[in-house]
Amino acid sequence: MSQNRSATWQNFFRLLVTAAANADLYNLQHPQVSHLVEKALKLIQSLMDADTRIDIMLIDQNIILDKNPLPETLHTIRFVDALKHRGIEHLSLRGEINQAELLQLILLLAKRQQPPQSPQNSTNLRFGSIDMSRTVQGEGATRISQTSTESDLLHCERDRLAEICTGASKNRSLSVTGLKEIVIHFLQALDQELDPLLAIFPLHQQDQYSFTHSTNVCLLTLAHARRLGLKGPLLHDIGIAALLHDIGKLFLPVDIINKPGKPNDEEWQMIRLHPVRGAEYLIGTTGVPQLAVVTAYEHHMKYDLTGYPTVRKNWQQHLCSHMTTIADIFDALRTKRSYREAMDASKVRNMLSDLAGQELHPELCSSFLQMIDEVATSLP
Numbered sequence: 352m353s354q355n356r357s358a359t360w361q362n363f364f365r366l367l368v369t370a371a372a373n374a375d376l377y378n379l380q381h382p383q384v385s386h387l388v389e390k391a392l393k394l395i396q397s398l399m400d401a402d403t404r405i406d407i408m409l410i411d412q413n414i415i416l417d418k419n420p421l422p423e424t425l426h427t428i429r430f431v432d433a434l435k436h437r438g439i440e441h442l443s444l445r446g447e448i449n450q451a452e453l454l455q456l457i458l459l460l461a462k463r464q465q466p467p468q469s470p471q472n473s474t475n476l477r478f479g480s481i482d483m484s485r486t487v488q489g490e491g492a493t494r495i496s497q498t499s500t501e502s503d504l505l506h507c508e509r510d511r512l513a514e515i516c517t518g519a520s521k522n523r524s525l526s527v528t529g530l531k532e533i534v535i536h537f538l539q540a541l542d543q544e545l546d547p548l549l550a551i552f553p554l555h556q557q558d559q560y561s562f563t564h565s566t567n568v569c570l571l572t573l574a575h576a577r578r579l580g581l582k583g584p585l586l587h588d589i590g591i592a593a594l595l596h597d598i599g600k601l602f603l604p605v606d607i608i609n610k611p612g613k614p615n616d617e618e619w620q621m622i623r624l625h626p627v628r629g630a631e632y633l634i635g636t637t638g639v640p641q642l643a644v645v646t647a648y649e650h651h652m653k654y655d656l657t658g659y660p661t662v663r664k665n666w667q668q669h670l671c672s673h674m675t676t677i678a679d680i681f682d683a684l685r686t687k688r689s690y691r692e693a694m695d696a697s698k699v700r701n702m703l704s705d706l707a708g709q710e711l712h713p714e715l716c717s718s719f720l721q722m723i724d725e726v727a728t729s730l731p
């Protein structure tokens with residue numbers, strides 16, 4: 352394959368993957384998606400002029416086009432990963448693929464879009480696995496498993512949150528719609544049979560500014576709140592508040608966030624400002640629920656008000672702040688830091704139980720621990 356042709360194919364996959372990322376960020380009907388699809392369509396039509404059919408194999412991390420491996424790029428890797436995740440290892444493009452068919456492909460590449468029950472073959476686009484006995488061939492085809500695991504959900508939402516927050520830290524406004532979608536996804540997952548809380552249980556490494564931590568705290572707090580019978584707009588606001596509780600950390604110098612060891616006194620002083628920074632940021636952001644401002648401000652206060660920021664003696668913390676604090680401590684202790692190991696569930700359980708009534712709200716702590724115990728007993 353000529354270098355030119357290879358570059359055009361790479362560009363085609365880049366456009367598809369970018370369109371899928373945009374479909375995740377907005378939706379499949381968003382103008383940006385249509386624009387990218389149009390460009391991809393022009394490219395593929397120019398490539399397909401010379402071929403009436405092309406077979407694309409996905410082997411390991413590679414795209415093989417008519418027996419030629421395409422150079423690996425971030426986009427080709429993402430393309431392969433996404434389709435393999437859907438059980439697809441082979442695509443056949445015929446004639447002049449149209450816009451609707453490309454959108455069908457993008458739907459399969461997108462992380463957050465609900466895929467169809469199984470990839471639908473059409474005139475110019477057919478899917479299959481390398482093992483032809485499992486190839487999808489129209490009606491009655493082998494059904495490709497679409498089941499995502501619980502941790503896929505958390506990974507997906509973590510990436511989504513990272514996108515939203517990183518954009519916001521670069522002076523763009525926070526996408527409240529995107530945050531609402533994350534909460535809706537978590538609530539849907541909690542409604543389904545598979546318990547997404549199981550995904551919280553493995554011990555984890557601290558990632559840079561921990562979006563994993565924020566999504567874990569959100570999922571735990573939502574599950575806890577639902578258990579207490581909270582529902583409707585309040586439940587959604589609680590989810591957004593938990594998701595954003597640490598947003599003030601985005602405004603800390605990166606050296607402090609990424610410091611491998613324990614922070615020194617001066618750094619601690621700055622870290623202790625993140626609740627106020629977060630609340631200040633959220634209060635000026637359109638569409639953010641008031642509860643998120645309150646929770647960002649209060650989540651390190653503790654039940655006995657011994658935490659930070661310092662407030663007057665009879666300060667009344669919101670229920671959501673109490674719940675977020677409990678989930679926050681639970682998740683933080685389960686995470687390995689450079690200066691300490693992650694703690695196992697029973698140790699964390701005992702520590703939380705010891706803190707109940709002092710640093711943590713006693714009744715809320717007890718209902719949270721009940722929930723954790725139930726999840727722990729259903730662990731495989």
Ligand SMILES: [Fe+2]
Nearest residue numbers: 596597650651
């Ligand atoms: Fe915090």
Ligand SMILES: [Fe+2]
Nearest residue numbers: 564596597679
């Ligand atoms: Fe936190």
